[in-house]
Amino acid sequence: MAKEKLKVGIIGTGMIAVSGHIPAWKNLEDDAEIVGAADILEDRAKLVAESEGIPYAYGDWVAMLEELDLDVVSVCTPNAYHKEQTIAALQSGAHVLCEKPVATCTADAAEMFDEADAQGKHLMIGQTARFSERSRAAKQICDSGRLGEIYYAETYFLRRRGIPTWGQFHMKEHSGGGPIYDLGVHAIDLLFWLMGSPPVRAVSGVAYTRLGNQDEGLATSLAESGAPIGVLTPLPYDYRDFDVEDMAAGFMRLDGGAAVAFKTSWAVNIPENTGKTLICGTEGGLVLDPLTLVTNMGSYQINTTPRVPADRKVAFSGHWLEVEHFVNVIRGDEELMVTRDQVLGVMRTLDALYQSAAEGREVWLD
Ligand SMILES: NC(=O)c1ccc[n+]([C@@H]2O[C@H](COP(=O)([O-])OP(=O)(O)OC[C@H]3O[C@@H](n4cnc5c(N)ncnc54)[C@H](O)[C@@H]3O)[C@@H](O)[C@H]2O)c1
Incomplete structure (x- = not known):
């Protein structure tokens, strides 16, 4: 039927x-x-x-x-x-x-x-960063135990000039925050998921608004700001409304002694947009971009690059995989893979990052 x-x-x-x-x-x-x-x-x-x-x-x-x-x-x-x-x-x-x-x-x-x-x-x-062939492969490698005890990781997602200017991202009243909530939430969610969602014990962070609230007169593009196929109906943009952070960095102490370093930006003076996720364990390491497993074999240090199938050639292919997964969950054919505890764990970390930046001190979580 x-x-x-x-x-x-x-x-x-x-x-x-x-x-x-x-x-x-x-x-x-x-x-x-x-x-x-x-x-x-x-x-x-x-x-x-x-x-x-x-x-x-x-x-x-x-x-x-x-x-x-x-x-x-x-x-x-x-x-x-x-x-x-x-x-x-x-x-x-x-x-x-x-x-x-x-x-x-x-x-x-x-x-x-x-x-x-x-x-x-x-x-x-919609934590779409998890929904790609590369993320799936990275998760399999992390879950295999090949990395040994993971004790340090880094994730960063930096845009030189990539403020989303088509909507209400730049206004705290509508968005709550800037790149921490826009890009950082993807980076941290993906990393924590790969690491098995370890509880965060303490967060120290800084957040700056130095460039986004200026009229720099620079040529920018919607594609670099996260809208690769454009925007059908953009709202008018005024830099004077910009009241969220444009750059942030943080350091997290995890349960068991591991640590995570993090940074994100919509606007910062670096040569190129850049992003990387790096996980270091006692038996090996994993770099996400390009996906590389770092191990030793005999007396040699080995870098292995898994052959990952290509994602679908559509914009926002992660949304396609995410929606397919959600339909399977609704039909009872799959378990929800973005869980309440994971989402709340990431949000708690980001809240603590904002708090630490505002108070100028490390914030300890229960
Ligand atoms: N997963 C991803 O890769 C990704 C990418 C971009 C945006 N997002 C998220 O999607 C959301 C929307 O982003 P966007 O780029 O589409 O923004 P957008 O500004 O283009 O679209 C938001 C729409 O919501 C409408 N709107 C605003 N307030 C409303 C309200 N109270 N009730 C009903 N409609 C309202 C606006 O008129 C607008 O059409 C944000 O939460 C953003 O973080 C996710």
């Missing part, structure tokens, strides 16, 4: 809905169909619905939840709205795929997961 198609609704029809979620849901046309799209800017919802063949468009997402009896909701709004919309969607009877970061503080994130439990629904957070 054919499975019933999941009825999907989208809240927030901006860049990531149009470039990531909508194509990923449409790719699963036998399993799901997008029936509604809502945006606080109704014209934007209508434009996206018309161009994507979505039957219903709303300026009021509450009305969409009330009227469409959705099975799944993709929450694709700025971070500050994730909590309210996710909780309402869960209460309407839908499973929720919510964009990263889950929320703008750990307490809000915990409430969202509590509601999912109360409603007996799945809540998945």
